[in-house]
Amino acid sequence: MHNKLLLATAMVIIPLLGFSQFLQNKATFTHADTLRGSDNARRKWWNVLHYAITVNPDFDSKTIQGKVTIQYAVVKPVNTMQVDLQQPLEVDSIVHQKRSISFIRTDNVIFIKNLPVHRLGAHDSITVYYHGKPREAVRPPWDGGWIWKTDFLNRPWMTVACQGLGASVWYPCKDYQGDEPDNGATLTIIAPDTLMAVGNGRLIYSGKTSFNKKKYTWQVVNPINNYDIIPYIGKYVNKKDTLMGANGLLTLQYWVLDYDSSIAWQQFKQVKPMLRAFEYWFGPYPFYEDGYQLVQAPYLGMEHQSAVAYGNHFKNGYLGRDLSGTGWGLRWDFIIIHESGHEWFGNSITTKDVADMWVHEGFTNYSETLFTEYYYGKEAGTDYNLGSRKNIVNDKPIIGPYGVNKEGSSDMYYKGSALIHSIRHSMHNDVLFRIILRGLNKVFYHQTVTTAQIENYINQYAGFNYQYVFNQYLRTTQIPVFEYAVDSMKHSIRYRWSNCLSQFNLPLSLWNENGMQIKIYPTTQWKIITVQQNQIGLFNQTLIERLYYVQTKLLCYNH
Known part of the structure; x- marks a missing residue:
């Protein structure tokens, strides 16, 4: 009952923000904000190639032990490295080339100052061993951290939600959105052998580790956002399926708590129609190599790449409500549609700075309009888009301040969608509009981008310079x-x-x-x-x- 009351409160306070964790409003920014949000000299000299994460959570004490091996390539000859790990987690040791190396801890940042200066292009790695009691999520996914819940049968149910807050809330990394691991990541989860541990991508190993414990290793081979790498631990059961998609056979996996399996398999029949619609509008699903997964979570939802978090209680709409007020939003499950839309905008195309998060949320919010249109007609899609605009508040610009890990207005969702809708109808050429959407996903496939790159691409291929239109809707609060x-x-x-x-x-x-x-x-x-x-x-x-x-x-x- 306590959890339900929290959820009901969240729905009243923040009913329309989607599922990014909005960062705390701040009038001024500190040096710590700059360290967290900027591609500073201690970050930009090394490019992340791969994360190998191992985590062993203890449900009773709400603590974790772990290690992370960070493989990187040298871009500039600098020997001071910044690695991020949020307090109260503690670093036990850092190993480089089989030797422990010294480091300095300043708040949520680790500085490693005695690394050898490598030639440009050289590859190297460090391994960070750590432990502690990570920040616990208060109201996930909006106020994130590690989530320690029990299911209706009082069995442990654990996971993480950390967008905005940052992946460094539970593992050491370069917690900067502009640098994804080029070669993907592995996530090894050590869990009670009575439970199942699910991660991103594909399960490549499982086996006993010790008495009452089992180890699961999951792998993604594509670049991935730090905040998308997530463990899910619970009494999961699995259903497998496939879709013959635009790029061939796409594997589908659904993970839900055992007692929810019947209703879940029925609700998840919406996944294939969603994928068909989005492949039509945006191009092929961006992660065929890693597959598509939908994983039940103890909170509403999040766009975790190739392991989308689902907590919509197997209802159509947003927990049974239509956010547009038109009725069209009750024809489909909001979390399946919205969070999966992020696989194209947010996960494949990722903004370098969170200030530009409208690229994630505006296009994904518009994916709801496009899905509605694909199955119910263009007027239905326009009805949905128009109805959703009542949620725009025009409190501040959509684009936030750069370099301090700060998003702009929550209007990035509905106003961002209305901007795209306006440009589309201004063009009055849906063939060209679809070419632009698919072109964005082809040109910026698996890349980190800036708002300027997205604006310039649309301006170039639309045949009209919409720069002042972008400026109006993204950088002011006036309604023309x-x-x-x-x-x-x-x-x-x-x-x-x-x-x-x-x-x-x-x-x-x-x-x-x-x-x-x-x-x-x-x-x-x-x-x-x-x-x-x-x-x-x-x-x-x-x-x-x-x-x-x-x-x-x-x-x-x-x-």
């Missing part, structure tokens, strides 16, 4: 107003943009079911055009606000 007046006698329209940046120039494409259409290029200066009689009806406030995230103001025509 389309002011217009109609002279029906002379068939003329007078219009402009207001309440916006002086250079705002979103084109408006307007059309109806009879094939009538027009495209105009408003600016903040008044323009007058002459139209055909049957085009006047296209200048309709409801139609304009349905297709674009703008407000409209119909004025009297002044001659």
Whole structure:
């Protein structure tokens, strides 16, 4: 009951934020924030190649023991390395080339100062041994950490949620979003032999380690976000399936608590339709080598790569609610659709700085519109998108401050989606729009990116420079107003943009079911055009606000 009350409270306080852990609002930033959020000199000289993580949690004491071998390549000749590990976890020792090496611990940062200076391109590794009582999640996934729960039969159920908070809350790493391990990671979980341990990717080893303990080693071969590497430990049962997808045979695995298996297998039938829709819009699933997994978790959900966390209680909608208020959101399971959409935007395409997280959340939020459209039609998708806009608060810009591990507004979800919807309809070319989405996933496949790269790609291939449109929606809180007046006698329209940046120039494409259409290029200066009689009806406030995230103001025509 206590857990249910917490969940209900979370739904009231943060019902519409998706599932990233939003970082605490701060007016000023410290040196520690810069160390955490920037690609500083002690980080950028080494490129992570692989993480080999071993963790042994103890449920009764809520402690963990572990070790991590970090393989890296030398990019610059520097010998001071920053590794991140959040307190109160403690470092036991650090080994380099079979020798213990000294280090300095400052808050959540470890500095290793006596590494040999290698030639550029050289490969090396360190192994960090550590232990302690990791931060416990208070309200996962929004306030994360290690999660120590019991299931309905009072059996241990353990996992982690750490996006935003950072993977260094439970294992030492370069806790910087811009550097993913090029060659993937292995996660070895030591768990009670009465339970099953699930990790990302594929199980490559399992076996007894000692009395009442069993070891499971999971492997991903693709680059992966630090916060996506997650252990799940519980009384899991497994169902396997396959999908003949765009890149061949894709393996599917579902892991749920034993007593939920019947309802879960029924609900998880939505996975294949989801994958078909997203492969249509975005291109092939990005991790065929590692497969797709959906894993029941003791919290709502998270986009853990090739091991998506699921906690939506096997209901359609968001815990049985439609966040759009249109009814369309009750046709499908929000967590299956939204968190899986992150496999393309967030996991394959990852932003270097969390300030640019709108790329993850805006496109993934729009994936809900695209899924609805794929199965129920374009008008249904537009209904869903329009209904979701009521959740926009315009409290601050979507893009946050750079270099301090700070996200922008939660509007990155719904306003980011509305931005994409507006650009799409401005183009009025869904074939080209789909080519752009698939092109993003091809060009930036398994890469870390900046907002500028995404903006420039869309501007280049859309055939129009939307830079001032991006600036308006990502970097201000103003909702543009389309002011217009109609002279029906002379068939003329007078219009402009207001309440916006002086250079705002979103084109408006307007059309109806009879094939009538027009495209105009408003600016903040008044323009007058002459139209055909049957085009006047296209200048309709409801139609304009349905297709674009703008407000409209119909004025009297002044001659």
